[in-house]
Amino acid sequence: MHYTCPVCNTENSRDFMFSIEEYVCKSCSYLIDVEKSFSKKLVKKPIENVVLEVGQKGILDNTEYTVDAIVVRKYGATIYWREYYLKDKKGDDAFLSESDGHWVLLYPIHTEDVKKKSSKIAQLHTRNYRWYETTECSIHAAAGFFEEKLNFNLATYKEYVNGTNMISQEQWGSKNQYFAGKHISKHFIKKSFKLSHMPNYAGIGIVQPYYIDIKQAINILGIAGLLICLLQLYVYTSRTNASVFQDTIKFEDVKNKEMVSKSFTLSGGSAPLKVSAHSEVNNSWANLQLSLVNENTNEAVYTSKDIEEYSGYEDGEVWREGKTTEEFNICGVSPGKYHLVLSAESQQSTGTILTSASDTGLTITKEGSGIVNVLDNSTKQSVSFGDVRTLEKDSSDIGKLVKQVFPNKNLDSLLTINPVIQSSPANVVDESSIDVKVTWLPVSFWNFVIILITMVVFFIICYWGRNVFNISKWSNSSNSPYSKS
Incomplete structure (x- = not known):
């Protein structure tokens, strides 16, 4: 249908044949009474963040709608929101409401469909909605075609919310109308109406969904x-965890050379290879070098691990650090045929050893630097002293044990005269080897x-x-x- 503005003679076209009572001229912005064909008042054009135009088409809920009118409502002095009146080819109405970049799609519903259960609760189709807020507003700007006369007086909006759905109650004068609304994504609006830009979000919308369902x-x-x-x-x-290599390696056997293991096959998915290394180090260290070689690709993964344990006696207290066993993983080993290349070394002994012939089983080691190590073979307790004199003056349990085993003897002279004395009852720790165990861990x-x-x-x-x-x-x-x- 076409409507000629009586003020500026501009033709205003509308796609629908349904009758209207008023329209706002797209050229001069006067509100025109259709029946009387005269201008009622000059209306502001909707420009505040308005992104749709009268006559623009888009598909919502599988229905093509045309923007029939636009109304900007104002609350207070600075708060605005936009309402887009939509109509489909059958003449059914829908509304898009946008505030601070948040969009709600609304449909008119019958007043009798809404039941007030209390002053704060309204019910629609067995679903309860909580009263959110009541807002008084007025029309600030308008454009398009209206099937009812616009009311520029103060209107009251009352919103009830349940998650991403809402009921909107609009009242002005004696008229009372309800709308059922739901959140709709601005990206969906942009795609449906083929828009180039959209208003930015500000805050959280009244029916905005949480980011995760x-x-x-x-x-x-x-x-x-x-x-x-x-x-x-x-x-x-x-699957089961399987040991693919286990052996005791003498440091002398791999001195300045390497040991190559037998080939083994790993099957299944990628999994870690666990390596456990143990050596009876005592105030010394040992080192293991290991390479895992893929025989199909000749790729090798190299790793090295130190084992060290030290102890001593200082300021009347015994201290100990390190450990004799270390474990580590070669991660993400893929299935295939492999072998290991191993080498090891340890700290060389630079001192003399004196072992008592008593049943106590005491081992005293003097290093080249003068440090004296005392090991109780029965308890595996080891204590280091800066020199022989410090040991002879020591009053701790280990010092008393030394005096009991060597009563009235000069330890310094004994260590000098007898560089190595072995006795069968003594339990001397073997530091000459390292135990290596490699386990496939598919589980x-x-x-x-x-x-x-x-x-x-x-x-x-x-x-x-x-x-x-x-x-x-x-x-x-x-x-x-x-x-x-």
């Missing part, structure tokens, strides 16, 4: 957790547990974040269901 997250995490458990069960029942619960813990923590963060989000959403309402501290 908690119910959907529960389903996804639950199914994922079940699949992970079933996969872990399959791995546990179908690991560590990653399984880490993944499950991560999933649980993720869900807890999401659940907590949704609560914070909802508190913030209702912060502008005087009827928030969340207690304000």
Whole structure:
């Protein structure tokens, strides 16, 4: 239909044949009464963040709508929101409301469909909606075609909210009308109406959804957790950890050379290779060098590990650091045929050893630097002293034991005169070798547990974040269901 403005003679075209009572001329912006064909008043053009135009088409809920009119409403001195009147080819109405970049799609509903259960609760189709806020507003600007006369007097809007859905009650004078609304993404609006830009978000919309659907997250995490458990069960029942190499290596046997192991085959998925190395070091160190060689590709993974343990006696206290066993993993080893190349070395002894012939089994070691190490072979307790005099003056349990084993003897002279004295009852620790064990670990619960813990923590963060989000959403309402501290 075409309407000629009586003020400026501009033709205003409308796609629909349905009758209207008023329209705002697109050229002069006068509000025109169709029946009387005269101008009622000059109306401001909608320009504040208005992105749609009268006559523009878009598809919402599988229905093509045409923008029939635009109204900018004003609350207070600086708050505006935009309403776009939509109409389909059948003449059914819909409305798009946008405020601070948040969009709501509304449809008119019958007044009798809404039941007031209390002063704060309204019900629509068995679903309860909580009263959010009541706002008084007026029309600030308008454009397009109107099937009812525009009311520029103060109108009252009352919103009820349930998640991403709402009921909007509009009252002006004796007229009372209800709308059912739902959140709609601005990206969907942009795509549907082929827009080049959209208003930016500000704050949280009245029916804006949380960024993550908690119910959907529960389903996804639950199914994922079940699949992970079933996969872990399959791995546990179908595979076993296997020792691929175990041997005691003498340091003398690999001095200035390397030892090559027998070939072994790893099958299944990628998994760690665990290496355990043990040497009875005592105030000394040992070192293991190991290369894992893939015989199919000739690629090698090299690693080195130190084993060291030191102890001593200082300021009346015994101290100890280090350990005689070290473990480490070669991670992500893929299936294939491999062999190991190993070499090892240890700290060379530079002192003399005196071993008592008593049943106590005491070992005293004097290093070239003058440090004296005392080892009780029965308890494996080892203590180091700066020199022989410090040991002779020591009043601790280990010092008393030395005096009992060597009563009235000069230890310094004994160590000088008898550089090495061996006795069969003594339990001397063997520091001449290193024990190496390599285990294939296709079955690991560590990653399984880490993944499950991560999933649980993720869900807890999401659940907590949704609560914070909802508190913030209702912060502008005087009827928030969340207690304000």
